[in-house]
Amino acid sequence: MRVRVSTTALGVAAVLLALPSCSTDTTGVKYQTAPSARTGKPAALSSAALEPRLLDESDLGGGYLRKPERPTQHDDVTVIGCPALSKLGGGTATGGTLTFPHMAKVTFTYGGGSSEISEELYSDSAKKLSGGISRIFDAMTGCPTYQVVAGGASVGIASQKLPTPHDLGDERWSQFLTFSAGGRSTVVKQTAIRDGNLLLIVSGSPALVDRHLAAALDKATATS
Template sequence: MQTRQRRISGAVVVAACGILALVAGCSSSTPATKEHDTKPTASRSADPDSPASPRTSPADLKPVPSQRLRGYLLATDDLGPGYTQTETPDDEKAADPHRYDDIGMSGCPALEELGKHSDEVQFAAKTSAGFTFGTDSELGEELHSDTPSKLSSGLRRLVHAQTSCPTYTMTSGSTPVTVTVHKDAAPSPGPDAYAFTTTLNGPRGTSVLKTAVVRRGNVLVTLVGAPALVDRHIKAAVAKLPSA
């Protein structure tokens, strides 16, 4: 069976990110911070590591508004030659909130159970970007923000559900795809750093995608795509996040 990379969209994204795609990210719609929340205020706009806010502790950090969150995304200059940006933060405004309605999962009780309580793992703000490398490889990035405690608990719950079932079945329309997941070494020190590789076997062949997720303070970053690209750029993605 032929192994190849596919575009990071639709069924592939959902399978690669599992419940992350359906309820908290990976190109799904999550509650965005309201426009009035993006206006500077003394308590919300100050950078936690700036001299103007010396008493801010990680537990006190508030969600970063989506508009400001976009400044922490990777850009082609960060990635190097050969990359083309295919998705910008503004693209999600036009995304169809029902585009995953025909995608389902079976054979993984943890994912199915978490899907029933998706409202419990929604984060306050989100932004994303996508890139291609060459003709077949793609890299997708998402940033989410909320209070550190909510990000931490939500992320642990999401990743546990995703990696609790080594194999399950996903359907895209009426087409079954067998999904196999295995854990990888954490991409960064700390309790909220995870990585796993997803293999998708379906009528069109086999695809292998890697997902790496790291939380720093009130922001978490997710990279998903060709395993070599995720491994190469996860450190740069984490380095662009605000200091915790």
């Protein structure tokens, strides 16, 4: 049951944060950092351009193994005990109206699979990124405890808003999520940083998130 709780913790958090794994842009355009000629604002990076900005094993060091991506599931997600979060997903809490079409994601296990760290990158206008992620984090941290039912599995969740590192990016959000199922609990730290037209979300074991957050942001925002 412990492995299932850990997997559920990261998976449910991803759903609630409106991470649209089935909605990607595969145009293959690389590093579109120049401002749009029409608006003068930085253009959104394609999904293909975001991929090389993710951390890899060489960035993390020894003991990390990349976890294969699981097939996308489309189970309805029901939130019990947090009306604000339920409203965001039209009753399923999937956050369908807050999708960011340009995205890339990677997950690693550490210590023989006992811990995980997941990184997601999104690109859109600063306004859309800020508004979308703010609404989700505000809803999640506004409910101290609630329950999520997905695919027949029920998980109890307790949330706690955390202070954020003020020297990173333009905007920051962070929280602890404690997932409880089958008599066991798993604590996940989740920190999101918006830097210009990029949104970075790092989730997983609190120690691993703290260890690699700055490096993830450095690589995500580096130009080539």
